[in-house]
Structure formats: structure tokens, C-alpha cells
Amino acid sequence: MLCTLLLPTGGKATVNGFDVVKQRAKVRESIGLVFQDSTLDEYLTAEQNLKFHAYAYKIAKTEREQRMNELLELVELSERRKSKVSTFSGGMKRRLELARGLLHSPKVLFLDEPTQGLDPQNRRHIWDHIHNLRRKNNLTIFLTTHYMDEAENCDRITIIDHGRIIAMDTPDKLKDSVGGDQVRLKAEDNIKAAEELRTKYGISAAIDNDEVTFNIAQGEQFLPKLMRQFDNSLLSISVHRPTLDDVFLKMTGRAIREEEVSFRDQLKKMGRRGGH
């Protein structure tokens, strides 16, 4: 909808100050897009794909050549500019699409799962480019991903479940919202340990898989205090800062939902990076 491919069923939205229904052409000029699936013409060369884009977005010739050279350099595809896209690997295609999405100097760059299906090297590569871009240009990047570790990079994260926004905040605040750090401990007698936690500290701990787990704010400071005074003998103890995975699971539930339609929206988590 924000990219003007779908008409909203209700409500209002603006991108770069333009209404997505009434000012579609303006919106289209302000945004760059990298889709989940390749949208390159594989029978054309990298250069021809970029040229097509430049013509479509009415980029003047001198500017076009300069931007093309710059961007191909940035995504490290300069040597392959005359090769057909069908000879490219998945990562190269994605990088070319990134370059293409930036060719017309958009204000907002939409990335739909930019690293989906790529190996770690390529993922790292793509992310280096994204960081680079953000530093150099005055650019807002709007991306969707289901890799939670990637979402960590964002300034602001929105979690969408079944088409509704259920949370929107910075990564740190989201982590706090799930109830602080998680502490896992093993004692000689887990049941007694849990009982002691409850009576001494008012903590309701759960026991699963031979472990006692509970959440507490500032777990690192709590642990030394706990160890000094704990009566039961401890075998092991660890503290976890919650990851975004935990946040996501907590908010959307653990169950894998079967419906086909919800596959995307349940996995989908939207991250936003403000470039300002």
C-alpha cells in the first residue's frame, strides 16, 4: 500500500509527505524498492536494467552515468556491468537491485526481506551496504525481515501480527517490555529452589527441562546478591538479556499457525530506521 501497489481499504497514509492514494506518482518518485523476489530482467545486462530504471524515473543523462558508476562501485558489481543478470548469483542480484532502488535518489527505501535466502557472507555484505547508505545519505530505510538479529540494527521496530500492529518501539524498550532479563538456574533440588525464590524474593519461577527460569529487571546485579544468600546448592546459573526473538515469541505466541495466509504476517516484523 505504501508503495502504491495496493489500494488501502481504509485510513490514510503519507510517504515523504505525499498521500498514497491521491498523489501516487509523487509517492512513486520518492521511494526506492527492493522486493523479496527478484524483479530484474534476467535477459538484460546489469547496465541495461539500470538504464531502464533511469529512463523510467526520468534521470538526466549526465546524472545517470555518474550515479550508475557510483552505485555499481558501491555494490561491487562494476566489473560485471555488461553481463546478463541470468549469470548472477542470488547475492549479486540482490545487490544490483539495491543499486537500482537507489538510482533515482529516493527519500525512502523499502526493503522487503533484503537478505532472504542468502548465505552469511552475502547477508553481511548487504547489511554493510545498508549501514553505509544510511551514514552517507539522508535516507529513511523501511525494511521487513524475519531475522530478529537483523531487526536489532533498526532504530524503531514494529511487530505486526495478523495484520495488526502489536508493538512499536526501539529495540531496547521492546526488550524491557517482556519483563527484563531471564535468569536460568539449576539446583540440586529445583522444586525447593523455586520455593525459596518465591518466599524470599517474591519471584514466581517456572520449572521446565530441569531448569528454573524467571524474569527480573537488571539480572546482572541481582545474581551476586542471590548467590550470597541462597540456601539451596546451585549447580549452574546464567542470565540472558532477552533477544528480539524472545520479544517476538512473547508477543505473538509460540504456536506455529497453520493458515497459509498468515504465514507472512506472522513471520513479518517490520523494522524502521530513521536516517535523520
Added chain:
Amino acid sequence: MSDIFRGVWVVAYRELLRFIQERSRLFSSFAMPLIFLVIFGAGFGETIGAMVPGVNYLQFMYPGIIAMTVVMGAIMSGISVVWDREFGFLKEILVSPLGRSGIMLGKSVGAATISVIQVTVMLILAPILNISLSILMILQLLLVVFIISVSISGLGLLVAARMKSQQGFQLVTQIIIMPLIFLAGVFFPVNNVPLWMEFISKINPLTYGVDAIRQIFLGSEAAAALSVSIFGHTMSVLEDVLVVVVFGGILMLIAIWSFSRQE
């Protein structure tokens, strides 16, 4: 408005680029009609003899085959839309500031330009078949080919406007479009056929496209007896083209409307 024009030329430009880069398409566009000409020409030529005095079967069929190439090319503009949708490139076009109508017309103009190139190449055969060419005739022919192709691509684009897969498109082509081509007077004149066939042929707009091209090649006098006549009136080239343009124009409008609503 300028967005629409830009759309037309950008999209058409890419169609041409694709056409030139795919050697096999370049080759097959020429080989298919040649095969038709050789096989049908050799098969029927002796039996049929002269269609009318001065026009033998090959000379009759040659313009028909050219028209068939043009019609097929125009229909293929539709498959190009479906292809782009299947392989994702359509999204790249759709999120650009190019207007929807410019995109559709661009596909159509692209196909028409390719048709003009194909027909120009096919003209090499004319001297072999003893059909005399003049510069004026060639110019007239190429102009008419372009107009007919743009119009008939309306049919292909309408089919493609909502089609998701190429198989679906091929199926429609086989059950609707191939019969229309066969009933358009490519291989036999539509005047001396059973009544039902004559009726279908004469409401088939492709017939008029074939007729226009044939009249240009054979001259309106020689072609008179072979041309389409409606209630005793023999169609002229201009009338033929007009029929095709009106028909194609309407289909094109519906195609653009349907495409814009969908995407």
C-alpha cells in the same frame, strides 16, 4: 501526459532490446512463416493453381502469412505482460512513476515495431514469388502493419490484463486466437466457404487485417475477387484498417481499464 509517452517509449524500448538479444526469437519469427509457406505452398499450390487470373496460391498465401505473423506478434505483446508478471519485472515497472496506460501502450508499440522489422525481413521473399514491390507500396505496407499490430495487440493485452501464468495465456491463445487466425482468410478466401464459416470470418476483425495487407500486395484490382465483401460491397484498404482500429481501440481501452484496476 508526458509520463504516458515516456512509459510508451521506455517499455517499447525494452521489448525491442529483448527481441534483439534473443537470437532464437529473431530466428523463429522468420522460420515459422517460411515453413508455412513452403509446406502449404507446395502442398496446395499444384492442386489449386491460380486463385484468380494472375494470382497463384503462393502469391495469395504470402500476404496472408505476413498478416498472420503480424497478428501473432501483436498477441504476443500480451504474453510479454504475463511473462513480466511471472518473473517479477512487472513490479519494477508498476512502482515506477510510469502510468498504467503508458505501460500497456508501450507493450503494444513494442510489438508493432517488432512486427515492422519482421515484415521488412520477410519482404525478401517477394521477388522469389514474383510479387513486384515499389517503395510506395512498402511504405504503405509498413504503416498499415504498424497500425494493425497496435490495434490487435489490444486483444492480447486484454487476455493478459489479469492472467497470472503463461500456461493460461497459451491455453486461451490455442482455443480462441488460433481459430480466429485460421478463420481470417490466411489460407483461403472467406467468400466461398460455408455460410456459418463466412459469418464467423466476417465478424472476425482479424479478417480485415489480413485483407488490408493482401490488397496492398496484390493491388486492389487483382485482389478484388479475393477480398472481403460485405453485402456486395468490397472493402477497401482504408475501410479494412478502420474496422481493425475501432475493434482494437475498444479492446485496448478495456485492457487498460482492467489492468489499472488489477494492479
